[in-house]
Amino acid sequence: xxxxxxxxxxxxxxxxxxxxxxxxxxxxxxxxxxxxxxxxxxxxxxxxxxxxxxxxxxxxxxxxxxxxxxxxxxxxxxxxxxxxxxxxxxxxxxxxxxxxxxxxxxxxxxxxxxxxxxxxxxxxxxxxxxxxxxxxxxxxxxxxxxxxxxxxxxxxxxxxxxxxxxxxxxxxxxxxxxxxxxxxxxxxxxxxxxxxxxxxxxxxxxxxxxxxxxxxxxxxxxxxxxxxxxxxxxxxxxxxxxxxxxxxxxxxxxxxxxxxxxxxxxxxxx
Amino acid sequence: xxxxxxxxxxxxxxxxxxxxxxxxxxxxxxxxxxxxxxxxxxxxxxxxxxxxxxxxxxxxxxxxxxxxxxxxxxxxxxxxxxxxxxxxxxxxxxxxxxxxxxxxxxxxxxxxxxxxxxxxxxxxxxxxxxxxxxxxxxxxxxxxxxxxxxxxxxxxxxxxxxxxxxxxxxxxxxxxxxxxxxxxxxxxxxxxxxxxxxxxxxxxxxxxxxxxxxxxxxxxxxxxxxxxxxxxxxxxx
Numbered sequence: 001x002x003x004x005x006x007x008x009x010x011x012x013x014x015x016x017x018x019x020x021x022x023x024x025x026x027x028x029x030x031x032x033x034x035x036x037x038x039x040x041x042x043x044x045x046x047x048x049x050x051x052x053x054x055x056x057x058x059x060x061x062x063x064x065x066x067x068x069x070x071x072x073x074x075x076x077x078x079x080x081x082x083x084x085x086x087x088x089x090x091x092x093x094x095x096x097x098x099x100x101x102x103x104x105x106x107x108x109x110x111x112x113x114x115x116x117x118x119x120x121x122x123x124x125x126x127x128x129x130x131x132x133x134x135x136x137x138x139x140x141x142x143x144x145x146x147x148x149x150x151x152x153x154x155x156x157x158x159x160x161x162x163x164x165x166x167x168x169x170x171x172x173x174x175x176x177x178x179x180x181x182x183x184x185x186x187x188x189x190x191x192x193x194x195x196x197x198x199x200x201x202x203x204x205x206x207x208x209x210x211x212x213x214x215x216x217x218x219x220x221x222x223x224x225x226x227x228x229x230x231x232x233x234x235x236x237x238x239x240x241x242x243x244x245x246x247x248x249x250x251x252x253x254x255x256x257x258x259x260x261x262x263x264x265x266x267x268x269x270x
Numbered sequence: 271x272x273x274x275x276x277x278x279x280x281x282x283x284x285x286x287x288x289x290x291x292x293x294x295x296x297x298x299x300x301x302x303x304x305x306x307x308x309x310x311x312x313x314x315x316x317x318x319x320x321x322x323x324x325x326x327x328x329x330x331x332x333x334x335x336x337x338x339x340x341x342x343x344x345x346x347x348x349x350x351x352x353x354x355x356x357x358x359x360x361x362x363x364x365x366x367x368x369x370x371x372x373x374x375x376x377x378x379x380x381x382x383x384x385x386x387x388x389x390x391x392x393x394x395x396x397x398x399x400x401x402x403x404x405x406x407x408x409x410x411x412x413x414x415x416x417x418x419x420x421x422x423x424x425x426x427x428x429x430x431x432x433x434x435x436x437x438x439x440x441x442x443x444x445x446x447x448x449x450x451x452x453x454x455x456x457x458x459x460x461x462x463x464x465x466x467x468x469x470x471x472x473x474x475x476x477x478x479x480x481x482x483x484x485x486x487x488x489x490x491x492x493x494x495x496x497x498x499x500x501x502x503x504x505x506x507x
Contacts, residue, residue, distance in 0.1 A: 059505060110441050
């Protein structure tokens, strides 16, 4: 747009960013509070982090969440990429609108609906609920996000490079692996990362679809948070924030180095 | 096969008042999000080009951290001895601590906080594409800047506004975590009612009926949103 920003523009951006970051900053600061009373400042300390190491239930939940996220993000990335290819490359096939609608729906529908629907499905097919049902549920939830990101990328690049490869006698599968895949790789990687964080973050759908022995980290945190603020929870949250922030910063630096226009993996951005 | 569960939804005021409350909270918070999100998106779109990308990353970054954590962060601030009351007392604005937690205000704060990136992003995307020669033309023809804003910028950013509004409104209607952690216990949003029927009362048929009616309420906005998204992608082709 035109000219420079006015004071009003600057104030909007400044206040907006302050609103977004101050609560997180406070959470991080209080996680280093020596006092058990959350509101009383007792000096800097890492005691809550040390206590976390002894919290068997919390560590166990974190381990389960990590495994669920790794598995479901990987499967969702494969399925989501295939779905995006179908939507972009197969033209106007029969049921295309229904197919794209079904892929997009989980992106925007309230989680309680998706969670309950998946649970009823698992009950109907009589699977024991636990680790694997959460993985399947998260694949269902996140593959739509992957599809959207990859689809935007597929629409953005010149298809004639693929045609050139095939004209020169390269078989379709090899063309896909050596030409198409490297070109869409940044979007596929962003899709995987988004799927991973969404899975790590999900409380509602996991609550519906989990079973005995598969308490994920958000479920664990939620059950503690309902009882009030605890310094240990501040510490868990700070660790999660640090991990995610490092990952996102590294990813955006990486994609900025490789090409000038990084794929920003966010729903609604397409 | 019975429709008894649906009959219950209409005869018991607990259910339909939950639906109404959810729709009302979603509508009001979407409006608040628009009032807050538009100036931010507009400010970023007018910033120097090399700053726009880092600024958008800063807006989006909190979206990547856990939703649950971001809601929880507000409990730290809004509780009785929390930072908000302490600050207000220190500044001499209030004498006695106010009740923030377990109120509708807390729900609105939590929702606006969590959904802000979803509103800023689509609006920024349309503002960024806006052809600035249109504004120059308006200025050349003697149109004051505020008038050009209302007559050119706002109408041209309507697709982004509509996308942002739907992207927020639809999930907010079914929101569970925010009202559960920040809201009071006297009135429930429909997501909480569904959760209660399912987990506390173990009444799966009623929970399912609640979900189906919620889905029916949301089907029109969802279809509109998907239609807009597909058209956008087709245009990009």
